[in-house]
Amino acid sequence: MIERPSSDPKYQLDEFETFIALEVERALARRDQSRKTAVSAGKIAGGVAAAVALLAPVHLRAIDSMQDDLPRLASEFVRSLAVRAMLRSEMIVVSQAQHPAAAPVAGDPFQDLPDQKDRLETMLIEDWAGQVVGQTYLEEQLHIPRSTLHLWRRHNEVVALRVGSRKHVFPLAQFVDGRPVPGIRDVLSCIANPRRAWFWLNSPSSCLDGRTPIAMLRQDFVAEVVSALSRNASF
Structure with a gap:
């Protein structure tokens, strides 16, 4: 095994992440939290701390300006993470049950998902879909007529x-x-269920180098998103 020098920035960041994770885990253990809770919380805290350490100064200053909102935003992030993790776990189980020999493809959570009722139908929209608005908002703020x-x-x-x-x-x-954005029709032609379609659009895809399809469409990369759709066996 090749040892990395302690001066390696990547090595230092990994050590920092591990240190934060262990400290959070120990703190929760002292409060009689279950080991699973402590380990998971520690890993999340370590990952977040490492991600913050990599931010540019301009982004850090922006975060500093919204200190009062950070607890609420952190809570929303963790709830969203839990929803995504649960969906991913259920979809992997379904895929493995139907195709035991097929390995799941990371980043494409709807591959081989059957048309049966799934948990997305009962999820609170704000827990997974991001900001949603009604017709009145679109008409008044974006000047989109209801007929359009x-x-x-x-x-x-x-x-x-x-x-x-x-x-x-x-x-x-x-x-x-x-x-x-252009490309929505292409997505809905492949994923007829709007909830599944929107979840896919917001999920990082291995076919798009970890980027989300909706972010790509917002930058007019329609062909790349359509190609990612075509590389999924089924939805």
Whole structure:
């Protein structure tokens, strides 16, 4: 085994992450938390601390300016992480049960997912979809007429998430310059369920070097996202 010098920045960062993780784990253990809780919390804390250490000064100053909001944002991050982890675990189990010999593909959580009722249907939208808005907001803030929004929905050019029996909300990240980003129709043609489609759009994809499809579409990389779609066997 080749030992890395202690002056190696990557080695130092790994040590820092491990140190934070162990300290948090010990602190929670002293408060009689279960070992699983302590270990998980320690790993999350270590990873976050290491990520913060890599931020540029301008980003650190931006974070410093919102100190009062950090506990709430951290809580939202952990809840979102829990939702993603649960979905990923369930999807891997389903995939392995249907295709025992097939290894799961990291970053593509909907590969081989059956059309049966899944947990996404009962998740609170704000826990996984990010900021969503209604028709009134889009009409007043983005100047999108309701008739235009209805037309986009009919032609699968916008992701609309059902809330309750009749109401729909719209993920705000899909809009640029007052209209849905190009490529939404391609995604919905492959993933007919809007919730699954939006979850895929917001999930880092190994086919896109770890980037999210919605971020790529916002930068007009439609062909790359369509190619990533075509490399998934099924949804």
